[in-house]
Amino acid sequence: MHKLLLQALLLVVIGLTAYVGWWLYDLGKVHGVDELKTLRTAHRALETLHGKTVSDRNALRDRVAILERSSQVDSQAAQAVRDELGMLQEELQAAREEIKFYRGIVSPGEGNQGLRIHNFTLTSGLQAGEYQYDLVLTQLQRNDRYVSGKVFWNIIGKQDDAVSELGLAAVTEPGAESLEFRFRYFQHLTGVINLPEGFLAHKVELTVKASGKKAPEPIAGVFDWPGTAD
Numbered sequence: 001m002h003k004l005l006l007q008a009l010l011l012v013v014i015g016l017t018a019y020v021g022w023w024l025y026d027l028g029k030v031h032g033v034d035e036l037k038t039l040r041t042a043h044r045a046l047e048t049l050h051g052k053t054v055s056d057r058n059a060l061r062d063r064v065a066i067l068e069r070s071s072q073v074d075s076q077a078a079q080a081v082r083d084e085l086g087m088l089q090e091e092l093q094a095a096r097e098e099i100k101f102y103r104g105i106v107s108p109g110e111g112n113q114g115l116r117i118h119n120f121t122l123t124s125g126l127q128a129g130e131y132q133y134d135l136v137l138t139q140l141q142r143n144d145r146y147v148s149g150k151v152f153w154n155i156i157g158k159q160d161d162a163v164s165e166l167g168l169a170a171v172t173e174p175g176a177e178s179l180e181f182r183f184r185y186f187q188h189l190t191g192v193i194n195l196p197e198g199f200l201a202h203k204v205e206l207t208v209k210a211s212g213k214k215a216p217e218p219i220a221g222v223f224d225w226p227g228t229a230d
Contacts, residue, residue: 049095050092050095053091053095054092056088057085057088057089060081060085060088061085063081064082114140115137115138115139115147115208115216115219116137116138116219117135117137117206117208118136119136120133120135120136120206120221120223122223122225122226123226125192127194129195129196129197129199130192130195131195132190132191132192133189133190133191134189135179135188135190135206136187137186138185138186139183139184139186147181147183147184147210148180148181148183148211149208149210149211149215150179150180150181150208150209151178151181151189151206151207152167152177152206153166153167153171153179154166155171155203155205155225156202156203156205157195157202157225158200158202159199166195166196166201168193170196171193171195171196172192172193172194173194179191181208202224202225203222203223203228204222204225205220205222206220206221207219208220
């Protein structure tokens with residue numbers, strides 16, 4: 001009797017576990033679809049903005065041409081139009097870059113899928129040895145799985161005329177061994193680092209390591225330090 005009762009309880013537990021697992025999977029899938037719809041909506045909005053910016057730019061070009069041909073041209077008015085045209089050109093370029101970025105996420109090419117370093121920049125700060133970093137990671141693939149892991153730094157340079165290398169912990173406060181990430185489609189990682197006095201950086205190696213049983217292979221990138229490119 002007790003044996004039959006235990007068997008029945010075991011079947012109930014197995015059934016509940018299977019149901020909960022299916023429910024969690026279905027919930028995650030729904031959230032992934034919603035997030036992808038949001039990205040596609042942003043992509044369409046940027047394409048609309050791009051078209052309007054191109055139209056405005058062409059109209060301003062025609063206006064500049066008319067003003068320059070006119071014998072009664074107002075130099076100040078012409079300059080104002082040129083300035084406005086320059087601003088539109090910058091907005092147009094920014095819109096094109098954003099469109100390219102979102103297009104790569106929502107419609108990745110077959111050769112561009114997987115975990116990638118999309119962009120990495122370093123900008124000099126206000127103090128000597130201070131730099132602001134901006135790292136963009138992407139996962140260009142047609143699924144709704146999260147990817148998580150760590151980014152390790154190796155800064156190569158010279159200290160007192162000798163080749164030296166620094167990890168992230170040596171240039172951050174408090175010292176961090178790596179940058180942690182977790183995202184589904186893309187993630188910005190930003191922050192500030194400070195080089196030790198007398199250290200001259202030449203390059204930085206970034207190694208991105210995902211965690212988990214089905215994690216993609218680690219990827220790496222080498223970037224010239226600002227002002228030291230060959």
